[in-house]
Amino acid sequence: MSSFTENASRLGQRIQETISEHTREMNLARSSSSYFDADDRGRNIRKQLDSSSDREKLDAMKRLVALVSKGRNVSEYFAQVVKNVASQNLEIRKLVYIYVLRYAEQEPDLALLSINTFQKDLNDSNPFIRAMALRVLSGIRVPMVGNIVVLAIKKSAADFSPYVRKVAALAIPKCYQLDNSHLPSLIQIITNMLNDTSPLSIGSVAVAFEAVCPTRLDLIHPRYRRLCKLLVEVDEWGQIDLLNLLLRYVRTMLPRPMVGSDGEEVDKDIQLLLSSSEPLLQSRNPAVVLAVVRTFWYAAPPSAHGKVVHPLLRLLQTSKEVERVTLSYILVLARAEASLFSIHHIRFFLFSDDPRQVKAQKIKLLVKLINFDNHQAIFRELIECTEDSDDEIVASCIKAIGTCAKLVPESLQQCLEALTAMINSNHDVIVSNAVLVLKHLIQTQLSQTPGLKGPSLSQSPVNIIASLARRIDDIRHPQARACVIWLVGQYCASEDAIPGRAGIAEWAPDVLRKSTKKFALEDVSVKLQIITLAAKLLVLNPGDQTLGLLNQYVFSLGRYDLNYDVRDRARMLSALLIGVDPNILVAEERGGVVLRSEQVKVVLFNGKAGVTDSDHDEQENTTIGSLGIVTGKFALNDAILPDWLEEGVESSLRDSPDDAPASPSPLSMSSASAKPGVPVVLKSHTGHSFPAGPSSLKERKWASNLDDFFNEGAKSEEEESSEGEEDDGDGNRNGEDDEDENEEAAEDEEEEDDDDEEDNEEDEHGEDNNGSSGEDSHGSEQESAAHANQRGYQAFG
Numbered sequence: 001m002s003s004f005t006e007n008a009s010r011l012g013q014r015i016q017e018t019i020s021e022h023t024r025e026m027n028l029a030r031s032s033s034s035y036f037d038a039d040d041r042g043r044n045i046r047k048q049l050d051s052s053s054d055r056e057k058l059d060a061m062k063r064l065v066a067l068v069s070k071g072r073n074v075s076e077y078f079a080q081v082v083k084n085v086a087s088q089n090l091e092i093r094k095l096v097y098i099y100v101l102r103y104a105e106q107e108p109d110l111a112l113l114s115i116n117t118f119q120k121d122l123n124d125s126n127p128f129i130r131a132m133a134l135r136v137l138s139g140i141r142v143p144m145v146g147n148i149v150v151l152a153i154k155k156s157a158a159d160f161s162p163y164v165r166k167v168a169a170l171a172i173p174k175c176y177q178l179d180n181s182h183l184p185s186l187i188q189i190i191t192n193m194l195n196d197t198s199p200l201s202i203g204s205v206a207v208a209f210e211a212v213c214p215t216r217l218d219l220i221h222p223r224y225r226r227l228c229k230l231l232v233e234v235d236e237w238g239q240i241d242l243l244n245l246l247l248r249y250v251r252t253m254l255p256r257p258m259v260g261s262d263g264e265e266v267d268k269d270i271q272l273l274l275s276s277s278e279p280l281l282q283s284r285n286p287a288v289v290l291a292v293v294r295t296f297w298y299a300a301p302p303s304a305h306g307k308v309v310h311p312l313l314r315l316l317q318t319s320k321e322v323e324r325v326t327l328s329y330i331l332v333l334a335r336a337e338a339s340l341f342s343i344h345h346i347r348f349f350l351f352s353d354d355p356r357q358v359k360a361q362k363i364k365l366l367v368k369l370i371n372f373d374n375h376q377a378i379f380r381e382l383i384e385c386t387e388d389s390d391d392e393i394v395a396s397c398i399k400a401i402g403t404c405a406k407l408v409p410e411s412l413q414q415c416l417e418a419l420t421a422m423i424n425s426n427h428d429v430i431v432s433n434a435v436l437v438l439k440h441l442i443q444t445q446l447s448q449t450p451g452l453k454g455p456s457l458s459q460s461p462v463n464i465i466a467s468l469a470r471r472i473d474d475i476r477h478p479q480a481r482a483c484v485i486w487l488v489g490q491y492c493a494s495e496d497a498i499p500g501r502a503g504i505a506e507w508a509p510d511v512l513r514k515s516t517k518k519f520a521l522e523d524v525s526v527k528l529q530i531i532t533l534a535a536k537l538l539v540l541n542p543g544d545q546t547l548g549l550l551n552q553y554v555f556s557l558g559r560y561d562l563n564y565d566v567r568d569r570a571r572m573l574s575a576l577l578i579g580v581d582p583n584i585l586v587a588e589e590r591g592g593v594v595l596r597s598e599q600v601k602v603v604l605f606n607g608k609a610g611v612t613d614s615d616h617d618e619q620e621n622t623t624i625g626s627l628g629i630v631t632g633k634f635a636l637n638d639a640i641l642p643d644w645l646e647e648g649v650e651s652s653l654r655d656s657p658d659d660a661p662a663s664p665s666p667l668s669m670s671s672a673s674a675k676p677g678v679p680v681v682l683k684s685h686t687g688h689s690f691p692a693g694p695s696s697l698k699e700r701k702w703a704s705n706l707d708d709f710f711n712e713g714a715k716s717e718e719e720e721s722s723e724g725e726e727d728d729g730d731g732n733r734n735g736e737d738d739e740d741e742n743e744e745a746a747e748d749e750e751e752e753d754d755d756d757e758e759d760n761e762e763d764e765h766g767e768d769n770n771g772s773s774g775e776d777s778h779g780s781e782q783e784s785a786a787h788a789n790q791r792g793y794q795a796f797g
Helices: 004-039 040-049 054-069 073-080 090-103 110-111 114-121 127-139 143-157 163-179 180-193 199-210 217-233 238-254 268-282 286-299 302-315 321-334 342-348 356-369 373-383 389-406 411-420 428-448 461-470 477-490 508-517 523-538 547-560 564-579 597-605 666-673 694-701 706-730 739-771 777-795
Strands: 259-260 263-264 682-684 689-691
Touching: 004 597, 040 073, 040 110, 054 073, 054 090, 073 090, 073 110, 073 706, 090 127, 090 739, 114 127, 114 143, 114 302, 127 143, 163 180, 163 199, 163 411, 180 217, 199 217, 199 238, 199 356, 217 238, 217 263, 238 268, 238 286, 238 597, 268 302, 268 321, 302 321, 302 342, 321 356, 321 694, 342 373, 356 373, 356 389, 373 389, 373 411, 389 411, 389 428, 389 682, 411 428, 411 461, 428 461, 428 477, 461 477, 461 508, 461 694, 477 508, 508 523, 508 547, 523 547, 523 564, 523 597, 547 564
Parallel strands: none
Antiparallel strands: 259 263, 682 689
16 A cells, blocks of 8 residues: 555656646747847846756857847857857757857957867767857957868868868858968868769858859869769759859850851850759759859850740749849840740739839830730730829830830831820829820931821821820920920921911910910929920011010010029020021120021021930840849949850860779670670680670570570580590591690590599489489480589579
């Protein structure tokens, strides 16, 4: 009964401890966020760090790391934290390393005290601890430990664990930034690590190479082909760095792929890089796919560019962020080869939930992809997008419609009709941008076809200008109003003029009258165009009294305007028109050179040499892979690739022992060393030969089963022995020398003696087992079959 009570008490105590332990774990899980909230517990951290319990130390380190993540300065605990750098608890040690990395520069003296511990950890049996120690040791930004870091990197670079070697490669740039005097030693380490065959570490070696010695491409020569073959097995982010390194090597050391009438000529090493990187187009990492696209675009011949189309289209469905970057790449590619993506224009139509940047890139891309086959679908898409809620997108779509009219002349009439209809909209942004695009289209059309009536258009440009002039009061955007007034003044000359005003369209003076009423309230750009319109109308009809009075009124308002540009324009034009109407200027201001009416017309109407498009493409000469194609801010030498060489370096420089063919087998070596014309003879262990010439293969009849094969071997042995006896009886039948006959006879006698001894042994063995003599025929057949079996196994292994 006492033992039962004792066991029950122990069981109850065990259950209570288990429940309390699980309860504590649940509380820790629930209060994990308390590390970021509580500030009043900081006074207990020092006590917890000095505690002998790993649980208390771990709790203190979690609080310190949480305070570091919040931007708090907790360097006052550095001395207590360093004491735990050799803790046996791996979790505590990791947090201590994070803390030491953060405050090693502020406390260099205390950080040096822990270096011995890090050096000891480099010999730890756990590769994770070795790598972590090297990472912390290389992260301590204290110049005096540079030599120690170099020795640690050199040691870890030869570690048997690929993870440790990867950390060693990533530590090389840190050591170089700390003290660049170790450059020769670091280059030697990189050279040795380039021979690494582990896919896990070779990507980090490429990072170290680009950071420390990017110009030493000669180190890649004997390792280029092995790196290409290893590319598929490298980790995802290592593939990106390795692809960039190999692409730069190809552009620097190999000749440009030649495209001619006979086809394309591509260097075998370039083809090796392309074939090795092509499987990566199916990678799940978008950055890897974009790196392969960059490699194909700048290293492959034009016929291989089509392989990147579908992988890029696949990335559009990944996420909105990836879609934006992918569209930037596609936009750069479409500027050079729009035919690659023109058949996929539907994939670039706008969605209502697209970000503004994505919509803007899609609009630019649709303009680049437009051609005669797809211009109807793209044109309808742009018209629908003018109803977007974003004013910038609306303006971009209207400008794109005008660009489509220039790229596809067949759509000019449709574009003019759509833009004319937009003028009736109640949305100021639509009206203003439609007027701006119309102004440019009309100016372009009239510059190509002199005269105000376009022969191929159902609606002539002059009718469009007239409709704009009649709606001048409804156009409130300053830039749009200025464009309309400029169009009226530039193209107001008409053969169908109103009576009494020769050479002026009927709607032109009315525009000047309406504009003059609100001259003081207009924008500066509009005031400048009003003054110019008044001068043009007066030059076209100098005898009109009403136009003369309007000009005097406008020039008076402009002469005393608050803006100096408007005042200068009014004084300049009034002085220019003194030869047309002397009443424009007062008597005190008259003087100087007086121009005739024809000369004034040339100055006012033919001042501009031609139509220029103000829009420019900021990404025209950019390199894909640069950050500028996404952000729009380009830096100097941003991802610029070197140009191709004319001939490239010698291909033998890239030869290595890994490229040598496998060593031939002994059989092939013997056959290769044989003399030409002499058949090769295979011999078994017993000395019997098997001719291997072509004639013997044709004459030989192969057995259908194993029994026939053994019987055939036995018959051939008997035939050989009978032929040997005939040779002995015939004498010199083959015309050989006596010495050869004697040697053959001696060999035959030795073989016969051996056969006799074997026969005697077999006879004795047969008598013992069967109780009969070995002279009967049945025993001789078994003996010959046994010899055939033995020789057959020896001959064929």
